[in-house]
Amino acid sequence: MKLGLSGGGNYSSLRFQDSSITEHDSEVGYLFGIATxxxxxxxxxLQIELNYERKVVSVFSPEFEINGVKINSFRNYDLYDFMTLPVLLRYxxxxxxxxxxNGGVFLGYLLxxxxxxxDGDLSEDLSEYFTDFDLGLSIGVGKIFLLDNSNELFVELRNNLGLTNIDSDPNGQYQKTNSLxxxxxxxxxx
Structure with a gap:
């Protein structure tokens, strides 16, 4: 049996139906957690983890007009904080x-x-627009470096592919997560 601590960065995106008014870009976030x-x-x-993950997506809205009022272009950064529970088989x-x-499933809870x-001056809570849970598939490759009989370091590249719609509006567009x-x-x- 092994007990561990981990941390790192992620590159997150949302997969969704096309929107004619905005463009979404992947951004860098972070994660840290514990594992057995x-x-x-x-x-x-069997690898079981509990991780805190910050997923970041930027949204660019070009200049547009509403009822004769010109709205300048702007960029938002959407920050999603999740507790994730990956359950993986490792070979x-x-x-x-x-x-x-390793491969398996993950369950995410939106915090x-x-x-x-x-520039970060304005902030808005978006939680009501999203469901509480995210569920998906996880696959990764890594390398273990043995330090001695009871300590080891590891490095891993992992993809979490969300399969559930996290948009809380059942009639809205679907939105699914993806993180490398x-x-x-x-x-x-x-």
Whole structure:
């Protein structure tokens, strides 16, 4: 059994139906959390994590007009804070400093959704426009670096592909998450 701490960055995006008025861009966020790894067979283990994730998406609205009133272009940064619970099967290859591949599911709980306009002066709570839960598939590859018999470091590249619509309006456009994460961590081998 292993207990671990991890942190890193993510590059998040939303997949949604086209919008003619805005353009969405992926931005860099962060994550950190705790994990346990339970050995099932020689090369196979169960990885369970609890992570805090900040996902960031920028939204650009070009100049437009409403009832004869000109609205200047602006850029918003939408900040989504999630607690995520990935449950993954991990397959390791190699004895000393093994490589691994893992895959499974994740469940995300939305803690908050906020929007910052341009330079961050204005902020708006967007939580009411989103559902509380996100569910999806997770796949990753990584490498373990053994320090001694009870300590190891790891580095992982992981993709979390949201499968559920997080838009709270059932008649609105669908919105699904996607995050590519670069994770660094430390495990205590028990």
């Amino acid at each position: 790894n339970i050995q099932l067979k020689n090369e196979l283990s 390791e290859v190699g004895e000393k400093s093994p490589f691994y591949i 908050s959704a906020r929007e910052r306009v341009n 994460s670069f994770i660094l961590g430390w495990n205590l081998v028990l």
